[in-house]
Every structure is written in structure tokens, then in C-alpha cells.
Amino acid sequence: MKSVMKENKHGYGGATIKYLDPFLPLFKLIYYRKGKYKVIDRYSGDENFIGQTVYYLNKNPKYGLNYYGLITKNRFKSRDVYAFLKRALIAGSSKYRGLDGYKEGSWLYKNKFAEKTGFVEGEEKIFYNKELIYILLYHGGKIAEHKSLKEFSKNLLKLKNIWD
Numbered sequence: 682m683k684s685v686m687k688e689n690k691h692g693y694g695g696a697t698i699k700y701l702d703p704f705l706p707l708f709k710l711i712y713y714r715k716g717k718y719k720v721i722d723r724y725s726g727d728e729n730f731i732g733q734t735v736y737y738l739n740k741n742p743k744y745g746l747n748y749y750g751l752i753t754k755n756r757f758k759s760r761d762v763y764a765f766l767k768r769a770l771i772a773g774s775s776k777y778r779g780l781d782g783y784k785e786g787s788w789l790y791k792n793k794f795a796e797k798t799g800f801v802e803g804e805e806k807i808f809y810n811k812e813l814i815y816i817l818l819y820h821g822g823k824i825a826e827h828k829s830l831k832e833f834s835k836n837l838l839k840l841k842n843i844w845d
Contacts, residue, residue, distance in 0.1 A: 708725045708732075709723070711724075717739050718736070718737065722734040724748075727752075728755065732748050733748070734748070744821070745822070745824055746801070746821035748817050748818065750816050753814055753816060765807065769783040769785075769807075778803065787810045789809075790806075791806045794819075801821055801822055
């Protein structure tokens with residue numbers, strides 16, 4: 682799954698083609714495909730948003746992330762914030778979202794996450810002149826078959842892990 686997520690950074694992260702999702706009214710869809718990999722990202726909203734990204738290998742879902750966030754200062758235009766976010770994601774080397782600490786002029790992107798056995802929880806933030814202007818919370822993980830609820834539950838992260 683690491684390779685499809687790497688492809689996401691260098692292709693999908695810079696994708697400019699968006700579609701309206703015919704199955705979820707008011708949702709937009711970004712689609713990226715390279716060889717046997719495919720990424721589908723559905724989201725709704727602009728300054729306040731929610732979405733989901735699913736990574737496929739050979740037409741089978743292998744990994745997914747759900748996310749929720751907002752632009753915290755309405756004096757910033759969403760197109761400017763998201764243009765910087767795309768550059769930060771493309772520059773990133775983390776397998777979840779972008780790297781921690783991408784800086785460009787007065788803009789700063791931060792990303793931190795906790796991972797355990799294929800599950801991940803994290804947050805990304807954008808600052809402008811050290812002022813928080815954007816935050817996104819995400820969680821997800823490998824899409825795998827678990828034999829029992831007990832097996833599934835033992836791998837879940839405790840919320841305190843990412844906030845410590």
C-alpha cells in the first residue's frame with residue numbers, strides 16, 4: 682500500500698480534475714489512477730468540510746482515510762489555503778498526508794499521526810505567520826478481514842496517543 686500512497690503524493694495530490702459525485706449530492710470527487718492503483722477522494726464543503734479517501738489495488742479497496750476539518754479564519758480564501766496544502770502534500774514524504782514541517786514564506790504545514798497495526802489517527806494544521814488558519818483531523822487504516830471484534834479492537838488507537 683505504500684506505493685499507492687506514494688503515487689497519491691506525486692500525482693493525485695496535484696490533480697486538477699474534479700467531478701460532482703452522482704451518488705452523494707453536494708459532494709465532489711477527485712479520481713487518480715496510475716497502472717494498477719486507483720485513489721478516489723470524496724468531499725463536501727469548502728471552509729468547513731468532510732470527506733473520505735479510498736486507495737485501491739487491482740480494483741480492491743486496500744486502505745481508507747476519513748477526514749473532517751475547517752478553515753479557522755474567514756479572512757483567508759479557501760483557494761489560497763488549498764493551493765498551499767496541495768504543494769505541501771506533493772512535497773511530503775509521510776505516507777499519511779504530508780510531511781511534518783513544510784514551510785513556504787509565511788505559510789507552515791504541520792502533520793502528526795499515531796499508527797498501530799494498520800490503523801492511523803492524525804491531524805494536519807496550516808499556520809500563516811504562526812496563526813492557526815486550517816485544521817484537519819483524520820483516521821483510517823488498512824481495509825482487512827478481521828476474524829473477530831476482539832482482533833479488530835485490539836489494534837485501535839487510544840485518542841490520547843495523538844494529543845500527548
